[in-house]
Amino acid sequence: MAQAFFTGFFGLAAIWFGVVVFRTSSMVRSALALLFSQAAIGAMFLAMQTEFLGVLQIMMMATEMAIMAIFMVMYMMDPGGLGGMDMTHQKRLSIAAGIFGGAAAVAVSLLGGWGTVGPSTMPEAQVAALGEELLGRSMLVFETAGITILTAMIAATAVAIERRR
C-alpha cells in the first residue's frame, strides 16, 4: 500500500514537473524542472525497490540537466525568459502527438499482460547481478555504445573549435 502510494506520488510529481518545463519561459527554470521530473522518476525506481537504478538516475540527471541549462543559456536569445518568449512551437502537431503517445502508454499499461509480480531480490543481489551483466554478456554492447558516444563528442568538439593558424 505504502509502495503504491509513493510510486504514484512520485509519478504524479514527474508529470507535474514535465508540465512545468513547457509552462515557463525561462530556460534555466525549464531545465531544472526537467531535472526534477527525472529525479522524481528516480524516486519512483527507489519506491519500486530497484535501488541501483534509482540512485543512478538521480545522480546522472543532475549533471546532465545542468550541462543542458548552460548550453541553452549560451545559445538562446532570451535565456531569462524576460522577453516573454514562447517555449512551444508546432502546437497542433505536438498536441496530437502528445495525446496519441499518452493514449498508447495507457493502453499498453492496461492491456499488456504483466504476469504475476514476484518478490524483489535484495539490493545487494541486484547490484551484484547488474555488475556481472555489465562486465559479462553485455560488455561488448556497452563498450561499443561508450566508444561511439565518445567519438561523437570528440568529433563535435573538433567541429566546433575555431581553427587557429
Add this chain to the structure above:
Amino acid sequence: MTVFLVLVMLFAGAYLVAVLEGWTSTGRLRFAGPFWAAVALLGRESIVPRKPDRVLYETAPVLLLVSAVLAAAVLPLGPHLVIADLATGALAVNAALAYVMVALVMAGWGPDGAYAMVAGWRFLGQLVAYSMLIVMPITAVAMRAGSLVTTTIVESQAGIWNALTQPLGFVLFFLAAMAVCFLPPFDLPTAPGELAGGIEAEYAGPRLAVVRLARMVLVVSLSLAVTVFFLGGWLGPFLPGWAWTSLKTLVVAATMLTAGRYVPRLRGEHVMEWGWKLGIPLALVNIFWVGITLVLRSM
C-alpha cells in the same frame, strides 16, 4: 534515534568546523564565534533582490543543506550508527553531492545578479573538472571492499587503511573533496575579493545563515567521506567507534581548511586542465594498480 544522533553529531561537527575556519582565517581561536555570527545573521534584515527568480532563489540554500545532509546519511559513524545503510551507499554519496552543484547554479541564477550568476556557472565548470575525481577513487575503494555498502568498505580496511594501499586515489579524492565544498584554493564560486561573495553576494540575514550552515555541513560530510573511504572509518584501538570517526573527520576538515590557506586561488581553466589531463589518467592508474594488487592477492 540513530537519525537524531547522527544529525546532532553532524551539526556539532559543523560548529567545530566553523570554529576551525575562523581560526585558520583570522588566527584567533574563538569558541563563541559561530554563535555570535549566527545571532548577527538571524537578527539582520533578509533583503531580497529586486527581480529574483523567486523559486530558485528560495530553494537553493535549502537544497544545498539537504544534499549535504543526505550525503552524510549513508556514511557510517560507527558499526551501527548510520542513517541508511544502502546497498548502493558509495554511489548514493555521489548522487547527493551532484545536487550541491544544482543548488549553487540555482543560487547563482536565482537572485538576478551578475556576480552571483558568474559564480554559479563557474561552479558548474568546476564540477566538470572534479566529478570524475570523486567517482573514480570511490570505484577503486569499492573494488577492494567488493561492495558499495559503506559499512563493508570500512570493514575491508581492518588490516590496512585504503589511504596506505591506494595513496594516489586518496590524494585525488582529498583534492576533489576540497573542490566540492569550494574551499580555497577551489573557492571560485565565492571568490572573496573578486566576486564580492559570488553565490553568497545576494543573500542576507537568515537566508545567508542557511547558506553558511549548509557549507559547513558540506565540509563535515566530505571529511566524513574521506574518513570512511580512506582512513578506516570507526576502526581504531581503545576509543569507541564514533569517537574515532569524529576525531578523524575533524583532522581531515582541519587539514582541508589549513591547506588551502597557503595556495593562491586556482583559475577555472587550470582546474579543468589539471583535472582532465592529470587527474583522470592518475585515477585510471590507481584503478589499474588496485586491480593488479587484488588479482595478485587472490592468486
